[in-house]
Amino acid sequence: MIAIRSETCVGCGVCEQVCPVGAIEIVDRKARLVGDCVGCLSCIKYCKFSAIVEADRREGALLCKNCGVKCRIPEGKVGACKRFSNVGGRLTLNRPLQIPTNTSVDRERIVTAKPIVTAVGAGAAYPDYKPAPYIVTERREGVDVVTVVTEAPISYSSMMVKIDTNLHIGDEGASVRRDGRVVGMVTTEQYGSHVLILGGVGKVKGPDGMFVVRTMAELGNGDRVSLKIDGGAALELQVGHHPVVNGHVDEKMRVGCGGACCALFAKALAPLVDEAIILDHHITGLFTCHPAGAELKSYSGVTPVGRLATAGRYFFDHGDGWGGTTVKDPVEAIRSIDMSVARPGMKILVAETTWRQIALFEVGAEGNPVPIAVTDEIEAFRRMAAGCCEESRVSAMYYAGVGGSARAGVTTDPVRITRAVHEGKARLSIAGAPAYVLPGGGITFLADVAKMVDRPFNYTASPALLAPIEYTMTVEAYGQIKGHVASMRPLEEVLAEGRFEYTELKE
Template sequence: MIAIDREKCIGCKLCEKACPLGAVKVVEKKAVVSPTCAMCRACLNVCKSQAISVGEAVPASVVCMKCGVRCEIPEGLVGACKRFTNEKGELVRNRPLHIRQENPVDREKIAISRPLISAVGAGAAYPDYHPAPYIVQEQVEDYDVVTVVTEAPISYSSMMIKIDSNIHIGDEGACVKRDGKVVGMMTAEQYGSHVMILGGINRVKGPDGLAVVKTMTELGNRETVQLKIENGHTLDLQVGKHPIIDGVEDTKMRVGCGGACCGLFAKHLGQLVDEAIIIDHHITGLFTAHPAGAEQLPPSGIQPVGRLATTGRYFFEHGNGWGGTNINNPRDAIKSVDMTRARAGMKVLVAETTWRQVALFEINTQGEPIPIPLTPELEAFRQMAAGNCEDSRVTGMYYAGVGGSARAGVTVNPIMLTKAVHQGDAVLTIAGAPTFVMPGGGITFLADLEQMIPHPFTYTTSPAVVAPIEYTIIRDKYARIGGHITSIRPLSDVIKEGRYAWFRQSK
């Protein structure tokens, strides 16, 4: 159980707020630990006064090995994640498995899952209260299916651009600029990828709104756009292609974070080296301390420079060095060597998670890491690990809201259209691409740019992105929501116009 030094404790309550089990309470300005403590060490990590330390193990507790935290769960209690209970020395899962029950096949949903026509090239009926330019009907799966299409100027437009790269291209929250004009911002990084959000109503209506919608339109049309991240790198981005960072094409993303690499390649590393530090700007892995490595090799006595997260996982600082960190010389990743555990002749591998850069060191009798050439076996392993890295790509989602006046071209009762979309009675697509409609009010959606018909967007100087919008619904339900029934045309009539091209919707 966690131990509290009452002399050092200042009653700040950081430990109380951090404890996921409510096992730490501040009573009369001093922290008190209850028997429900599972030794997850969350309190220890936040304590500023160094009043918390690891105490004696509770009798009959069980060490949980299901993640790197390694809670010590007392009898009858749960660990920090609350997934397992210690029942008489055995960790028992707290929830049953959930197995899917098949729903009956809904043929109507299949019939409306794809639009009859795309809105690309459809034009618009303006003002919006006029029926949409094309409202067409065709029989699908024995259902009379209607698709309503229009190319609508959307001011509430955004674009989420994902950039696969292990390079630290810029800080979260940094502005994204085009020709000196702010068009978006960097947001939360994802697994091996950076994400920027472009546009949004506040930028679109701002002084640089025209640059904003032009940028989104060109990226959505899969054209190359150059962007500069504030205090970061210059990017040449084209959806579906490798990112170009400061003029250099980045072709491969990492296979996993440093901790993941320890698990992915545990059997190989355990046979080739005595220790490995897999450098990553998110989570760096120390092989012999990582649970996967600990099953292969004894502790090495090697200490990395980063801040300890959980066992075998460290946080390094961002930078332009190895793995997107501030490590420019692989030797600098090794903070210290404890020769009470280490031994002369030990081999220590330092590598990036892309496996493009690796370095091998041998510990001498003074405990110093000395660089040595890679062995042929290690080089063969490096090539295998690097071969598991995926291509770096630029991808994007059009992220917008269509709850505005363009709904009037679909129905005289706009709230009914919104409800139909959320209930699945009407299917929204953008340039033929399926959408994920976000829960809650309005019709806010995300759609994959690469699933759209090529070059789907234009823009107006209002400013707004002009997006091709399609709603597909059964005719009876279209009438029920106040649709423009008298404007429905058979699809065959549209084909007779001769102004069309075939498209195949992406799966």
């Protein structure tokens, strides 16, 4: 568990704030244990004054192995995640399994799942108080369905661009530029990917607005776009293609973080080496300390460079070295080898999470890592692990809000279409692609540009992105929201105009 050194505690209160089980309180400007500690060590990680240290484990506490934290839960208490309790010496889940009961599918939701026509090529009926240019009906499985479409200029437009790469592209919050103009920013990383947000009304209405909407339109249309991140990488991005980072075509994304690789390949890796350090700029894995590796092998005595997170998991800094870390030479990943535990001749594997690069070392007589040739068995393992990696791709979600005046082309009572969308009575799609509507007010959505009709976007000099918007619902529901029922036309009448092309909606 933990012990508190009162002589070095300054009463800052951080330990009290981060303790997930409320076991610490600040009393008279000193931290004190006031509850049952489960040994998650959060307080130790966040104490800047080394006032908290590990202590002997409490007898009778139950070891939880359901994650790398490995809480030791006293009788009648819960672990740090609140999922498990120690009940009579048995680890017990605190919440019953939740099974949904409302799993039947509404027939109307099926017939309105896809638009009758898309808004690509539909134009607009400006100003917006006029009915939308196409309000088209069709009978589907005995139900009358209507789709209302318009190509609307939307200033509240963004592109969420996902870049599958293990390479560091730039710090969170850094500006993204095109031809020197700011068009977006780097946002939070995801599992094996980096995410940019381009556009947004602040940038669209700013001095570089035309550069912004042009960039979003070209990306959304599948064109290749060159971007530069402040203090970071030069990028060549095209939706559906490999990203190009600083001139390097990144073809494969990591199979998982370093910790995940320890678990995924534990049984295959354990017979081959005595230790493995799997480098990753998020979580680097140390095989014999990771819960998966520890079940198969004893600790090797090797300590990697990095900051300890939980057992077998280390945080490394971002960089352009191995696994997106600052490690340029794989031997740099090894901080130390404890020869009271290790032995000469032990094999240490250093690898990236993409398994493109690996290096093998043998522990020398003086405890130094000596590079040796990779064996045929380890190379076969490397090829297998690398084969588990997915293709790196650039993808983009159109991220926008359509709560403005374009609703007047749908209904004479604009709030009704907003409510119908949120209630599921009207299905929103963008260029034929289904949209996920965010909860809350307005009609804010995300739609995958790869599922849209080819080349769906244009832009206007307002500046704004011209977005193809479709609302599909039953004719009955359209009447209920005070839609422009008198302007409905059957699909056959629209086809008779002769101004159309057939297209396949993408799944």
